[in-house]
Amino acid sequence: MSSLQILNACKSYGTVEVLKDINLDVQSGEFVVFVGPSGCGKSTLLRTIAGLEDITAGEIRLGGKRINDVDAAKRGVAMVFQSYALYPHMTVAQNMGFSMRLAKAPKKETEERVRTAAHILQLEKLLERKPAQLSGGQKQRVAIGRAIVREPKVFLFDEPLSNLDAELRVQMRAELAQLHRRLGNTMIYVTHDQVEAMTLADKMVVLNGGKVQQVGHPLELYDNPDNMFVAGFVGTPRMNFIKARVLETGIGGITVEYLSDHSGGRLQLPLKNITYGAEAEVWLGIRPDHVKLCEASDAKALPLTISFIEELGDSTCLHGALPNATKLSVLTHGGRRAEQTPVTIKIDPERVFVFDRNGERIRD
Amino acid sequence: MTGLKRNFSRITPWSVAKWAAALCIAFVMVFPIWWMFNVVFADPGVPASLNPRLYPTSLSAGIENIKQVLSETGFLRAYYISVAYTVLTIAGVLLIGSMAAFEFALFRFPGARILFALVMLSLMVPTAATLIPTYLVVAKLGWLNTMQGLVVPGLASAFGLFMLTQFMKSIPQEMLEAARLDGATHFQLYWFIALPLSKTALVTLAILTFMKTWGNFIWPLVISQKPELFTVSQVVSLFNAPLSHTTVDVVMTANLLAAIPPLVFFLIFQRQIVEGIASSGTKG
Known part of the structure; x- marks a missing residue:
């Protein structure tokens, strides 16, 4: 049993609250990713689970047992650090077997565990090398191997791929996913890279300002975000947000206007049973993928002045502004467009998310 | 040949002055130790004579001196x-x-x-x-x-x-x-x-x-x-x-x-x- 529960956890440094009432349930064998911008508290949360920081209030339970006061070494967790934190004066084998040496485990058992971990990570030929003689990817593997040797209940990863180049990062990402499948352990992974989070996670925890914003499967968060922060954070390119005014609400949906003087600036949204006052201000969220280029003759067409274009090969991202200076990005597939000539676009009302003035999602 | 030329081209008045200064300092540092060695390994009276020799003259005298001190x-x-x-x-x-x-x-x-x-x-x-x-x-x-x-x-x-x-x-x-x-x-x-x-x-x-x-x-x-x-x-x-x-x-x-x-x-x-x-x- 290596399930993990975090109940009403808070953490403060003096008057600064870093974690605010965190509640989380991690099932045994799950790959959970904490994601959020810098300073959102994701690393601190991981460190409290590891026992490197104490929580100020609340409870952390591992395998059903409260571990708040249990020493870091005895919690049954192993952590892989961003900087690898390998011991430079020890060989790869000594690094990996250090925990066993401290535990005064029999030499034979230590060697066997190190060999097994080295085999999993293809490190057999590097066992006698010192960390300085390894590449970034190899160092990261050794750090993971060190964690595997400990046979922990929970693996903790603190932005482990941040120091690697883009190509190696993609490769290591795939290897980590394979490792999780192979070991089947509970893994908690911290990253600020939402692509990394979406590709690895069984469960994604989006944090901002020390609070959990939403927990769920990555695609659930992408398709059904609870608030503007999650909607904006999950997905690349970032979701467009347009300020709009409610014109009328009815059984069939609500009508909002985000651009007067244009018939396309008015949308009939299929949000039923909404009792939202007329003239209320709302935010419309639309992913760049769901804004379509159209002919100028289209009844719902809106002009978009292009400011810059990102050619991504299989797709092109157009960044521009509507006539009322609202910024808008459009992701097109197939067609290539190097010139910054104005285009006309239209928004698919079926794919529009509506948020209230506080950024909370309005659902029917 | 070109290597030799290059080596010579590196010799400048400044580098000659630096080496001369370094050799002078080294001489000042090493001479007392050499003199000490010279006095120990010399026939009695020779280093302090009117015509002192700047090199050891007697190994046996030095060994005798060491034996005596020890x-x-x-x-x-x-x-x-x-x-x-x-x-x-x-x-x-x-x-x-x-x-x-x-x-x-x-x-x-x-x-x-x-x-x-x-x-x-x-x-x-x-x-x-x-x-x-x-x-x-x-x-x-x-x-x-x-x-x-x-x-x-x-x-x-x-x-x-x-x-x-x-x-x-x-x-x-x-x-x-x-x-x-x-x-x-x-x-x-x-x-x-x-x-x-x-x-x-x-x-x-x-x-x-x-x-x-x-x-x-x-x-x-x-x-x-x-x-x-x-x-x-x-x-x-x-x-x-x-x-x-x-x-x-x-x-x-x-x-x-x-x-x-x-x-x-x-x-x-x-x-x-x-x-x-x-x-x-x-x-x-």
């Missing part, structure tokens, strides 16, 4: 005392300094800054000012004429603490955290992580402590009046005493024997000594 004085015992004094001081300075530096550099505790500042303040107090108070403390402890009286007061090295603290500050916190998660106790963090990672600084401090301790004259002189506890520098001073009737070649033999260990030490560790002096900004 057999008729307490020189061998003084060697033993000096070596024990130096080795114990180095071991103690490294152990105490590294333990204190480990705490100051890597952990926060109440009063750490004030404590560290106090220790650093002691660097500004000259040794002469602390000599009598230290002597009184040692005397009260009943440690006069003992090895512990000789060694213990020299173990607290403010300079060593400063150097090791600065060095240990560069050890990443994540490495200590990784070791903590691996199950290391506080002492094991020090022993298995901080100490091996500070090897360079420890070697430098050991060398500087050797240089300071081997040549230390005043403290052994103050603390031990018993000939059994005389260090090499004290024994050499006896040869140079105003009323001693020893001849110049015997005095020089004693000086040569006293200079050999630091010379050998310097030849072995010259790279580390130069690096240590450069990094610590001190000559110990």
Whole structure:
């Protein structure tokens, strides 16, 4: 049993609250990713689970047992650090077997565990090398191997791929996913890279300002975000947000206007049973993928002045502004467009998310 | 041919001046040692004659001089005392300094800054000012004429603490955290992580402590009046005493024997000594 529960956890440094009432349930064998911008508290949360920081209030339970006061070494967790934190004066084998040496485990058992971990990570030929003689990817593997040797209940990863180049990062990402499948352990992974989070996670925890914003499967968060922060954070390119005014609400949906003087600036949204006052201000969220280029003759067409274009090969991202200076990005597939000539676009009302003035999602 | 040309093209008036200055300084440094060697290995009276020779003239006379000093004085015992004094001081300075530096550099505790500042303040107090108070403390402890009286007061090295603290500050916190998660106790963090990672600084401090301790004259002189506890520098001073009737070649033999260990030490560790002096900004 290596399930993990975090109940009403808070953490403060003096008057600064870093974690605010965190509640989380991690099932045994799950790959959970904490994601959020810098300073959102994701690393601190991981460190409290590891026992490197104490929580100020609340409870952390591992395998059903409260571990708040249990020493870091005895919690049954192993952590892989961003900087690898390998011991430079020890060989790869000594690094990996250090925990066993401290535990005064029999030499034979230590060697066997190190060999097994080295085999999993293809490190057999590097066992006698010192960390300085390894590449970034190899160092990261050794750090993971060190964690595997400990046979922990929970693996903790603190932005482990941040120091690697883009190509190696993609490769290591795939290897980590394979490792999780192979070991089947509970893994908690911290990253600020939402692509990394979406590709690895069984469960994604989006944090901002020390609070959990939403927990769920990555695609659930992408398709059904609870608030503007999650909607904006999950997905690349970032979701467009347009300020709009409610014109009328009815059984069939609500009508909002985000651009007067244009018939396309008015949308009939299929949000039923909404009792939202007329003239209320709302935010419309639309992913760049769901804004379509159209002919100028289209009844719902809106002009978009292009400011810059990102050619991504299989797709092109157009960044521009509507006539009322609202910024808008459009992701097109197939067609290539190097010139910054104005285009006309239209928004698919079926794919529009509506948020209230506080950024909370309005659902029917 | 082109290589030779290139080598010659590097010779400039400035480089010639630099080399000339370096050779002059080297001559000034080496000549006394050579002269000492020359006096020891010469027939009696030759080096001090009106027509002195600048090279050794008699190997047997030198060996006789060495035999005489080693057999008729307490020189061998003084060697033993000096070596024990130096080795114990180095071991103690490294152990105490590294333990204190480990705490100051890597952990926060109440009063750490004030404590560290106090220790650093002691660097500004000259040794002469602390000599009598230290002597009184040692005397009260009943440690006069003992090895512990000789060694213990020299173990607290403010300079060593400063150097090791600065060095240990560069050890990443994540490495200590990784070791903590691996199950290391506080002492094991020090022993298995901080100490091996500070090897360079420890070697430098050991060398500087050797240089300071081997040549230390005043403290052994103050603390031990018993000939059994005389260090090499004290024994050499006896040869140079105003009323001693020893001849110049015997005095020089004693000086040569006293200079050999630091010379050998310097030849072995010259790279580390130069690096240590450069990094610590001190000559110990």
